[in-house]
Amino acid sequence: MAETIDEPATSGLASRIAASTRVPAACALERDQIVHARVRTLAPVLAVLTLGWIVLDAAVLRPADVARIASLRIAIAAALMLIARMPRRLPAPVMLRAFVWVQALGFGAMQLLLRPMDIAGEVGYGLFPFVIAAQLALFPAPWTQTLRDAIAPATSLALVFLWRHAALGPADWRDIWLLVLLTALAAWTAQAQLRLLVDLLGARREAAQDALTGLANRRTLDVRLAAEHERVRRHGDPLSVLMLDLDFFKRVNDEHGHAAGDRVLAAAAGALADELRAIDLGARFGGEEFCAMLPETPLDDALRVAERIRRRIGAMQTDFGGKAIPVTVSIGAAQLAEGETIGSLLARTDAALYEAKRGGRNRCVAAPAPGDAAA
Numbered sequence: 001m002a003e004t005i006d007e008p009a010t011s012g013l014a015s016r017i018a019a020s021t022r023v024p025a026a027c028a029l030e031r032d033q034i035v036h037a038r039v040r041t042l043a044p045v046l047a048v049l050t051l052g053w054i055v056l057d058a059a060v061l062r063p064a065d066v067a068r069i070a071s072l073r074i075a076i077a078a079a080l081m082l083i084a085r086m087p088r089r090l091p092a093p094v095m096l097r098a099f100v101w102v103q104a105l106g107f108g109a110m111q112l113l114l115r116p117m118d119i120a121g122e123v124g125y126g127l128f129p130f131v132i133a134a135q136l137a138l139f140p141a142p143w144t145q146t147l148r149d150a151i152a153p154a155t156s157l158a159l160v161f162l163w164r165h166a167a168l169g170p171a172d173w174r175d176i177w178l179l180v181l182l183t184a185l186a187a188w189t190a191q192a193q194l195r196l197l198v199d200l201l202g203a204r205r206e207a208a209q210d211a212l213t214g215l216a217n218r219r220t221l222d223v224r225l226a227a228e229h230e231r232v233r234r235h236g237d238p239l240s241v242l243m244l245d246l247d248f249f250k251r252v253n254d255e256h257g258h259a260a261g262d263r264v265l266a267a268a269a270g271a272l273a274d275e276l277r278a279i280d281l282g283a284r285f286g287g288e289e290f291c292a293m294l295p296e297t298p299l300d301d302a303l304r305v306a307e308r309i310r311r312r313i314g315a316m317q318t319d320f321g322g323k324a325i326p327v328t329v330s331i332g333a334a335q336l337a338e339g340e341t342i343g344s345l346l347a348r349t350d351a352a353l354y355e356a357k358r359g360g361r362n363r364c365v366a367a368p369a370p371g372d373a374a375a
Helices: 009-020 025-060 063-084 092-113 118-122 125-138 143-149 151-164 170-208 218-235 249-256 258-274 299-315 342-358
Strands: 239-246 281-286 289-295 318-320 323-325 329-335 364-366
Touching: 025 063, 025 092, 025 125, 025 170, 063 092, 092 125, 092 143, 092 151, 125 151, 125 170, 143 151, 143 170, 151 170, 218 239, 218 281, 218 289, 218 342, 239 249, 239 258, 239 299, 239 342, 249 258, 249 323, 258 281, 258 289, 258 299, 258 318, 258 323, 289 299, 299 329, 299 364, 329 342, 342 364
Parallel strands: 329 364
Antiparallel strands: 239 289, 239 329, 281 289, 318 323
16 A cells, blocks of 8 residues: 655645735735825824924923924924825835834934933833834735834834843833734734735626636726726827627537637637737627727727737637637727717727628728728
8 A cells, every 4th residue: 555645734834824925916016005005194194293292292301302302203204204205116015114114213212312211101202112013003914024014113112121221120021012912913913904905806806807718807898998988088099999709609619519619718818818918908798709998099000909819819729629629710990989989989899890700700800980981
């Protein structure tokens, strides 16, 4: 009997831990946008509160301390406002790290400037490391990133301990334990936010995609066409649409079965998607029919794109059951005319597709402008 070797449980645990720290590429952009937005919202608020606290300092601190602390508060507020204005292309983790370190080093320096240091606790300065740790719970991030960012408030607290040159007392150990607890809660909350974001975006993608081909579904196409139509109305950029239909597709299903037909559809959808730009949209229109929306594209350029798609689909060989299934496609193209509705544009594109079918299939045909007599 062959001997089986059980995989160590630690390897499964390690793989789960590694998986929990990864952000899917499809979700990274959304996560970064959330982090940017929250930092841009919080930084100005904290800057205003930091400056407003000068009034309370004047009521509690010695005049000499007030002047020094006020200058440091102004520097912190300026740094926070600068972070709020950082360009959006800056990586979100870098922006968040700058946000927490400015606070940690600034408020830590305030405590070091106060003499005697006990007064820092009386006016609430000792709370800042815990406030910073709690802020980390507001940002969706892998727990490892949250722990790295928590080094900032921990450093602020450690500097105060070192500056006093005294052994740690019960109150100090209480502060350390509280910071560890808040950091753990922040890491768990940030990780939970990230998982929720990934799940929500996954559900959104599934609702917007055709399950078989991975292209956008009809509803998504309608929404995007309506939005693009409005943009064209405002700015006047060209908009073209392609309508594609696989030739003799019923024959594929009859001769090879529906599983083979599904494979052909998926392969054709992949070929279509590969020929489109990031700003374009490929969608399954229904059955073996596809649609492509080409923003900022005049009709001549759309025809060139259609011809590339036609040649690519015609050259592919879909293998099923040891047999190569050839397939060709007919394509109609049309450009949105001034004042035209999306319904009229799709109707003209579909009419051009019908002309391509009637003219022998495996060809591209441009729709005439509204009112013209011939293609």
